[in-house]
Structures are given as structure tokens and as C-alpha cells.
Amino acid sequence: MPLIIAIDGPAAAGKGTLARRIAAHLNLAYLDTGLIYRAVGMKAQREGLEPVKAAQMLTPGDLKAPDLRSEAGGQAASKVASIPAVRAELLEFQRRFAEHPPTPAVGAVLDGRDIGTVVCPNAGIKLFITASDEARAGRRHKELLERGESSIYARVLEEMQARDERDRNRSVAPLVPAPDAVVLDTTLLTADAAFEAALRIIADRTHA
Numbered sequence: 639m640p641l642i643i644a645i646d647g648p649a650a651a652g653k654g655t656l657a658r659r660i661a662a663h664l665n666l667a668y669l670d671t672g673l674i675y676r677a678v679g680m681k682a683q684r685e686g687l688e689p690v691k692a693a694q695m696l697t698p699g700d701l702k703a704p705d706l707r708s709e710a711g712g713q714a715a716s717k718v719a720s721i722p723a724v725r726a727e728l729l730e731f732q733r734r735f736a737e738h739p740p741t742p743a744v745g746a747v748l749d750g751r752d753i754g755t756v757v758c759p760n761a762g763i764k765l766f767i768t769a770s771d772e773a774r775a776g777r778r779h780k781e782l783l784e785r786g787e788s789s790i791y792a793r794v795l796e797e798m799q800a801r802d803e804r805d806r807n808r809s810v811a812p813l814v815p816a817p818d819a820v821v822l823d824t825t826l827l828t829a830d831a832a833f834e835a836a837l838r839i840i841a842d843r844t845h846a
């Protein structure tokens with residue numbers, strides 16, 4: 639059985655950065671599942687497709703669209719992500735990646751909203767990464783400014799809260815920690831401290 643690490647949590651909690659660092663450190667393959675939902679949402683909009691059709695017709699090229707990481711990409715993702723048939727279309731691919739990670743990886747790290755609850759309920763390690771709304775919005779705001787994009791903090795906070803609210807309250811695969819997930823609150827942690835804390839949790843669980 640490959641080692642599977644599931645990392646879930648709300649928007650802008652630092653899951654992606656953490657997941658990438660863990661994957662590189664432990665020789666694991668990394669899958670950003672949010673990017674898949676973003677690609678489906680943006681493809682549906684761009685090509686005027688019904689969201690389930692967009693999920694069925696998704697190509698590797700769609701995952702490279704330049705606008706996926708934008709706020710519009712996040713909102714489009716969260717809308718299609720609430721449709722059960724869209725989620726069902728994407729499930730197999732994610733599971734296959736986790737169970738048969740591309741060589742030479744010895745396992746996989748997946749980040750998203752439902753990895754520990756739905757995609758990989760048997761994952762050896764489950765982390766739920768969270769932080770206060772203000773800390774998350776502040777980090778996202780800073781990141782946008784550093785990328786040279788315009789950003790208004792109050793607007794980032796409002797859009798992030800709206801997206802989390804939709805993700806938490808949807809009927810299928812809502813954002814919720816798995817009962818056996820370790821919750822890591824990074825409000826007062828630097829990225830390095832969060833990484834160290836995650837490595838400690840992983841070491842504790844794998845040697846238990």
C-alpha cells in the first residue's frame with residue numbers, strides 16, 4: 639500500500655504550499671485537486687459547456703489555463719464543485735492517482751476539501767489545515783499584491799468567506815474535517831513552522 643497523505647481545509651489556509659513541501663521532502667507525488675475543479679469551472683464558462691460535460695471532456699491542457707489561480711477561477715470551481723455528478727466524474731482519477739502514484743514516487747499527497755472524507759477515506763495520514771479568516775485573507779491579499787495584481791483586503795475576505803460558506807454547506811462532500819484528521823491551526827505559524835509541525839504529525843503517525 640503506498641503512503642497516502644490527505645490534506646484538507648478551507649481556502650487560502652496554506653494547504654498547497656505545505657502539500658508541495660511534504661511531497662518533495664518524502665518523495666511523494668503531489669495532486670492539487672482544487673486545480674481540477676478550477677479547470678472544470680473555467681472550461682465550462684469559456685466553452686459554454688454544461689459543467690458535467692466540461693468534467694467529462696477535461697484535457698491535460700485545460701489544467702494549464704493561465705487564469706486558473708485567479709479569484710474568478712476559485713469561484714467558478716466552487717460552483718461546479720457543488721454538483722454531485724461533477725464530483726462523481728472526477729473521483730476515479732483522484733483515487734487512481736493516490737493508489738498508483740506515478741513512479742518513482744512511493745506514495746502521494748493530495749490536497750483539497752474532501753480527500754480525507756471521500757476520495758481517500760483510508761489515507762494513512764489526514765491533516766486538516768486551518769487558520770482564522772483574517773489570517774487567510776491577509777495572506778492571500780499579500781500574495782496577490784506580490785504578484786503585481788490589484789487587491790482590496792475587504793473584498794478578498796468577503797469572497798473567501800462566501801466560497802468557504804458554499805463549500806461547507808453543500809450537500810455532497812462538504813468541507814469538514816474527517817473524524818480521524820489532525821487539525822493544524824496555522825493562524826500564528828509561519829510557513830516553516832507549519833511545515834515542521836506537519837512533519838512531526840506525520841512522523842508520529844507513521845511510527846505509531
Ligand code: C5P
Pocket residue numbers: 649650671672673675676712715716717719749750751752753801805
Ligand atoms: O483549493 P482551491 O482553492 O484551489 O479549490 C477551489 C475550489 O474547488 C474550492 O473552493 C472547492 O469548492 C473546490 N474543491 C472541492 N474539492 C476538492 C478541491 C477543491 O470541492 N477536493
